[in-house]
Amino acid sequence: MMDPVTDTDFLSRFIGTNLKITTIHGSFQGELFHIDSSRAIILVKVKDLSTGNTLPGAKLFFGNVILKVEIVEETSGHDSQEQGEIKDESGNTPSQDNDQALEPKEVDVPAAQTKKKSDVKIKFSGDEEDINYVLIDQFQPMFGPAIRHLQNQKVLSLAAVALMVSPHGKLCWLQVATKSCVYIFDILLLGPRVFKNGLQMVLEDKGILKVVHDCRWLGNFLSQQYGVVLTNIFDTQVADVYLFWMETGGFLPSRTSTVKESLTRYLNPSPSQVSFLMYKEALEKDNPNIWSDRPLPAAVLKLLSLEVMHLLALRLAMLDAMLADYTLLVDGYLNAHRQGTPDLFLSSESASSELPEVLQQFSKLQQRRREKALKEHEVNSLGFLMRGDK
Incomplete structure (x- = not known):
């Protein structure tokens, strides 16, 4: 038997129609905005019938909490309304026993003001x-x-x-x-x-x-x-x-960076x-x-x-940026060999495996970075450097 509550093809015919939805939590009335393949229904212009309050924005109902779906027809000439249960083509009313493949819980979309596209004006650069x-x-x-x-x-x-x-x-x-x-x-x-x-x-x-x-x-x-x-x-x-x-010679920052700060710091955009x-x-x-x-x-x-x-x-x-130090060391390594004496190429295997002087300079570079960082940043009580926005 067809179940209109969970039959998305059937309910999609009523997009834009005023519906009353009865759930395990109460009754709500609004305009059907969307019915998705996971059997969730979204209403807009929603009214909580138990309190009479209008709920701004949209409200999302999952199929496993819906007990009944009814069409709300406005009677011309006065404010009264008639309601009728949605039935399938055979005249059957929605079944409440079909819970397979339903969501495990209801998730309400908090109140939100529905804005038209013309209400949001954002200018971007040409590219x-x-x-x-x-x-x-x-x-x-x-x-x-x-x-x-x-x-x-x-x-x-x-x-x-x-x-x-x-x-x-x-x-x-x-x-x-x-x-x-x-x-x-x-x-x-x-x-x-x-x-x-x-x-x-x-x-x-x-x-x-x-x-x-x-x-x-x-x-x-x-x-x-x-x-x-x-x-x-x-x-x-x-x-x-x-x-x-790396840049401070081993200090950690007092906080992380936002997306905007990171983009500004490393891509240097306008x-x-x-x-x-x-x-x-x-x-x-x-x-x-x-x-x-x-x-x-x-x-x-x-x-x-x-x-x-x-x-x-x-x-x-x-x-x-992460490879900058590595590239620097490789360049120094290569330049040291280019500028070396003939004795350099005649050294024994044991001597050549010793850490070259050019690579030993890396520790001095780190020390200079630490000294520079301490001059440019304050240190908090945890020993982290206070970083400002860039």
């Missing part, structure tokens, strides 16, 4: 206007080709945004960039199937390097909520701490080229629940694309 991003909020037709493209890469960059970065938060968008394209996955709408249908294989593939800035919270989200274990990570926040340790991160901060401050807004304005999608795209260039710049 960034041409950024190539692909929005994936359904499994056909782009999801399969996107996964195949990602599986053929050696290096990817990852970024994400969520409602509340905490154990009770909800991952909303996941951005994955290659050299040629940025894919923006709508995790809120696609649900766990986005990982089970291929994205998990990419994220766990040991042959694909993933560039992330601060992998801790994203790793926890993926592991705890979706059973995905990130592997083979280049963390640009960790790399920044390592480079600070202020306009990193202004998108300031826009992102302003948007989150103005509307803490913006990542649950659907549809998300194109300008904001572009903003998310820019953040993950720049991580690829940041990694390369950091690798160059």
Whole structure:
């Protein structure tokens, strides 16, 4: 028997229709915005019928908590409304016994003001206007080709945004960039199937390097909520701490760096080229629940694309900085041989295996760096150097 509550094809016919949804937690009325393949329903213009309060933004209901779905028809000429249960083509009402493949719990999308695309105005520099991003909020037709493209890469960059970065938060968008394209996955709408249908294989593939800035919270989200274990990570926040340790002769910084600070420090962009991160901060401050807004304005999608795209260039710049000392030593090694006397080439095997003087200079270089760092930075009570914004 067809179950309209969980039959996504059937319910999709009612997009834009006013529905009443009765759940194990209460009754809600609103306009059907989306029904996804994981049997989750999103309503907008939602009213809590138990309190009479209007809930701004969108509300997400998972199939296993829905008891009944009814159409709410407005009666012309007055404010009264008629309600009717949604039935399948055979006249059957929704079954409440089918819980297979349902989500284990309800996750409500916190209140968020729905903004039109014209409400968000963001200006980017000319080069960034041409950024190539692909929005994936359904499994056909782009999801399969996107996964195949990602599986053929050696290096990817990852970024994400969520409602509340905490154990009770909800991952909303996941951005994955290659050299040629940025894919923006709508995790809120696609649900766990986005990982089970291929994205998990990419994220766990040991042959694909993933560039992330601060992998801790994203790793926890993926592991705890979706059973995905990130592997083979280049963390640009960790790399920044390592480079600070190199540059100061062995001191650690008092704090980590933000994405904006890291991009500014290693890529030396113009202020306009990193202004998108300031826009992102302003948007989150103005509307803490913006990542649950659907549809998300194109300008904001572009903003998310820019953040993950720049991580690829940041990694390369950091690798160059990490190899700077090594390159310096090799150059000194080579120059010492070029300038050496004939006796140098006649030395015994045991003598040639001794640490050359040019390599011994590295310890002096580190000492000079420590002395310079102590002059330029204050030391806190833990012995870490206080770093300022750059």
